[in-house]
Amino acid sequence: ALAAPPRITGLPDISWRLQSSFPATLDTIYGAAEAMARSAAILTGGRFRIEIAPPDRYVPAGQALDAVSAGSVQALQTCSYYHVDRDPAFAFGSALPFGLNARMQDAWIVEGGGGPLLDGLYAQYGLTSLVAGNTGAQMGGWFRKEIRSLPEMAGLKMRIAGLGGMVLARLGVEPQELAIESAYAALDDGWLDAAEWSGPYEDEQLGFYKVAPYYYYPGWWDGGPSIHLLINRAAFEALPETYKEALRASAAQARHEMQARYDVRNNTAIRSLIDKGVQLRPFPTDILEAAYKASFELYAELAAAHPRFKAIYEPWKGFRDQIYQSFRVAEYSFESFGFTQQAKGH
Amino acid sequence: ALAAPPRITGLPDISWRLQSSFPATLDTIYGAAEAMARSAAILTGGRFRIEIAPPDRYVPAGQALDAVSAGSVQALQTCSYYHVDRDPAFAFGSALPFGLNARMQDAWIVEGGGGPLLDGLYAQYGLTSLVAGNTGAQMGGWFRKEIRSLPEMAGLKMRIAGLGGMVLARLGVEPQELAIESAYAALDDGWLDAAEWSGPYEDEQLGFYKVAPYYYYPGWWDGGPSIHLLINRAAFEALPETYKEALRASAAQARHEMQARYDVRNNTAIRSLIDKGVQLRPFPTDILEAAYKASFELYAELAAAHPRFKAIYEPWKGFRDQIYQSFRVAEYSFESFGFTQQAKGH
Numbered sequence: 001a002l003a004a005p006p007r008i009t010g011l012p013d014i015s016w017r018l019q020s021s022f023p024a025t026l027d028t029i030y031g032a033a034e035a036m037a038r039s040a041a042i043l044t045g046g047r048f049r050i051e052i053a054p055p056d057r058y059v060p061a062g063q064a065l066d067a068v069s070a071g072s073v074q075a076l077q078t079c080s081y082y083h084v085d086r087d088p089a090f091a092f093g094s095a096l097p098f099g100l101n102a103r104m105q106d107a108w109i110v111e112g113g114g115g116p117l118l119d120g121l122y123a124q125y126g127l128t129s130l131v132a133g134n135t136g137a138q139m140g141g142w143f144r145k146e147i148r149s150l151p152e153m154a155g156l157k158m159r160i161a162g163l164g165g166m167v168l169a170r171l172g173v174e175p176q177e178l179a180i181e182s183a184y185a186a187l188d189d190g191w192l193d194a195a196e197w198s199g200p201y202e203d204e205q206l207g208f209y210k211v212a213p214y215y216y217y218p219g220w221w222d223g224g225p226s227i228h229l230l231i232n233r234a235a236f237e238a239l240p241e242t243y244k245e246a247l248r249a250s251a252a253q254a255r256h257e258m259q260a261r262y263d264v265r266n267n268t269a270i271r272s273l274i275d276k277g278v279q280l281r282p283f284p285t286d287i288l289e290a291a292y293k294a295s296f297e298l299y300a301e302l303a304a305a306h307p308r309f310k311a312i313y314e315p316w317k318g319f320r321d322q323i324y325q326s327f328r329v330a331e332y333s334f335e336s337f338g339f340t341q342q343a344k345g346h
Numbered sequence: 347a348l349a350a351p352p353r354i355t356g357l358p359d360i361s362w363r364l365q366s367s368f369p370a371t372l373d374t375i376y377g378a379a380e381a382m383a384r385s386a387a388i389l390t391g392g393r394f395r396i397e398i399a400p401p402d403r404y405v406p407a408g409q410a411l412d413a414v415s416a417g418s419v420q421a422l423q424t425c426s427y428y429h430v431d432r433d434p435a436f437a438f439g440s441a442l443p444f445g446l447n448a449r450m451q452d453a454w455i456v457e458g459g460g461g462p463l464l465d466g467l468y469a470q471y472g473l474t475s476l477v478a479g480n481t482g483a484q485m486g487g488w489f490r491k492e493i494r495s496l497p498e499m500a501g502l503k504m505r506i507a508g509l510g511g512m513v514l515a516r517l518g519v520e521p522q523e524l525a526i527e528s529a530y531a532a533l534d535d536g537w538l539d540a541a542e543w544s545g546p547y548e549d550e551q552l553g554f555y556k557v558a559p560y561y562y563y564p565g566w567w568d569g570g571p572s573i574h575l576l577i578n579r580a581a582f583e584a585l586p587e588t589y590k591e592a593l594r595a596s597a598a599q600a601r602h603e604m605q606a607r608y609d610v611r612n613n614t615a616i617r618s619l620i621d622k623g624v625q626l627r628p629f630p631t632d633i634l635e636a637a638y639k640a641s642f643e644l645y646a647e648l649a650a651a652h653p654r655f656k657a658i659y660e661p662w663k664g665f666r667d668q669i670y671q672s673f674r675v676a677e678y679s680f681e682s683f684g685f686t687q688q689a690k691g692h
Contacts, residue, residue, distance in 0.1 A: 011391075042587055042591040043389050043591050043595065045357075045588060098687070101677070101680065101681060102449070103609060104609070106605065106606045106609075110606030111606045111609070112606075112609075136449070136677060137676040139676050199676065218676040218680035219676060223680045223684070241388055242389060245388040245389050246389060248385075248599065249389065249592075249596055252595065252601070253595050255598070255602055256452060256477075256598045256601055257456055257457075260452045260455070260456035260457045260458075261457050263450070263452075263458075263669065263672075266672060267668055267672040270672050270675060271672075280675065288683050289687075292684075293692070296692075321688055322617075323610075324684060324688045324689075325613075325688070326546075326609075326613040327681070327685070328685050328689070329563050329564070330484060330485050330486075331447070331482060332681060332685060333563055334564035334565075334566060334569045335447060335483075337566070337634050337638075338566075338569070338638075339674050341444070341638050342667055343670075343671075346642075
């Protein structure tokens with residue numbers, strides 16, 4: 001039985017502006033923001049309206065985080081780790097190389113202590129957050145030439161940002177932070193050797209397979225990155241409880257549906273890419289091993305230099321090591337056996 | 347930009363009764379129903395009230411599905427596959443042996459064609475449905491003696507229901523459908539040899555480790571069972587759109603949070619069980635192989651006998667085979683490498 005919440009009669013008209021870090025052409029992710037706004041409108045009888053806009057519409061994309069901190073834009077659909085230049089601790093909101101898969105990331109945030117840690121971080125910037133999507137484990141990107149071992153990574157120019165790029169730099173790669181829209185032409189010209197974006201569905205749309213046919217996996221820097229709404233904290237706090245709940249609930253719907261759409265669309269797209277002659281390749285083991293070692297060396301250095309990174313890293317690492325072990329029992333053994341049997345044609 | 351939905355001013359007071367198939371002591375799952383009702387109340391200013399009750403409160407548990415079909419109870423929190431005796435096609439709403447993991451199940455329902463197929467099935471019974479949780483891959487249950495190979499399964503009395511029990515019967519097991527509350531005493535008396543329920547968190551609460559110390563994995567019949575709300579279809583259709591959306595959105599929150607809670611609580615519980623001396627064992631390969639073969643033989647027979655089962659099985663099987671292949675690429679290789687490195691102490 002429930003205690004009745006207070007009756008609310010005169011709900012206010014509130015309009016928010018939400019800028020996305022993603023263009024509308026990326027329909028899985030941008031569509032989730034539109035669906036969230038639609039749901040919030042239905043839930044409030046049209047009184048809470050969220051206008052969705054693509055990058056640069058309200059403010060230049062590079063200033064969007066500041067605009068949300070200041071409250072001139074109320075919310076940003078983004079990956080937290082796009083903002084690691086501001087503070088490396090923003091990585092924990094999305095993904096770290098060799099970190100959590102999508103389900104572990106949710107578990108950490110909802111119930112594993114990650115939620116309060118991230119909230120404390122975002123509060124430093126006048127923000128609060130809602131998880132509103134995930135892509136699942138991504139692919140490792142497109143390479144013009146086949147890469148057979150670690151030494152062949154040296155000197156490669158690869159379009160990759162964030163901590164993944166920092167790790168690859170330790171392996172001799174020269175990470176390039178160019179806009180994703182520019183990567184195709186750079187690969188075609190030949191001055192760029194490799195580029196990574198996301199998974200098969202979006203990668204196929206971006207056309208990389210035409211100019212860089214070797215498609216590597218896994219994207220070990222993106223095992224299950226959350227998509228967040230970063231929200232101006234004061235604007236959120238000022239909302240009636242009904243509107244706060246409408247945001248929370250519609251974000252959960254976006255989380256649920258975005259992952260499902262990526263999983264189905266990626267499944268279709270990877271078949272289409274193989275039909276087009278794409279060469280699917282696992283990263284050679286020596287590259288994965290070197291990247292793994294370099295990742296945890298990087299985290300130790302970031303923890304030493306950034307107290308806010310350290311304060312989250314230590315519990316995150318403990319959680320990650322423990323949940324890796326527990327997922328190996330039922331979850332991983334279920335998949336291992338089934339995948340093997342299915343691959344044998346049974 | 348959004349078209350404004352019509353302004354709604356006079357929302358009606360509506361009270362629903364929701365009976366759960368789960369006792370309140372199973373706090374992860376029962377708590378999700380309570381949270382859903384709380385969210386629906388907040389979203390509607392207290393006008394849409396859902397009273398949650400444990401099994402047998404409104405109607406005897408065995409009559410709950412009929413009561414929801416008839417509309418005397420509006421909703422049932424349940425596993426669809428609890429109702430396979432009525433119609434074997436109800437299995438697809440939850441899980442089939444060697445079927446989909448939790449994320450694949452969501453993908454199938456949201457975007458992979460499963461949603462309309464299930465809706466057509468439930469409509470035959472005057473029902474509609476919302477996914478409102480998942481446990482993830484479960485454990486394979488508690489055995490009084492160690493089981494080293496397939497012949498040792500013959501003649502075992504095991505508490506297991508549904509399709510998992512039907513498959514185990516083909517391996518010589520004698521499945522017993524006794525209530526979970528009775529399983530502990532039956533194991534202790536020695537007339538029952540094994541029992542399965544769910545995962546470490548709930549299994550530890552039920553105390554099986556004291557009387558059956560061999561804990562097998564994976565629960566290959568429960569790779570990622572959805573928890574559903576089965577809802578009287580006419581009652582749902584009669585709701586204002588705001589209330590329908592409140593149900594959809596609060597069910598998505600339940601889906602998100604229940605899985606996260608299980609993952610964290612199972613992680614803690616499996617450590618606690620090992621500390622208590624529980625013997626963790628993978629099912630021997632010959633048992634898994636025989637069960638796999640028997641499962642697909644069973645599905646072929648069910649499809650031949652039940653047109654509604656066949657109509658869902660064929661597309662489900664195609665989806666399952668394809669998504670197994672695509673998950674092996676990025677998702678599974680990310681986990682395989684990371685789990686191996688972490689297990690080496692790296």
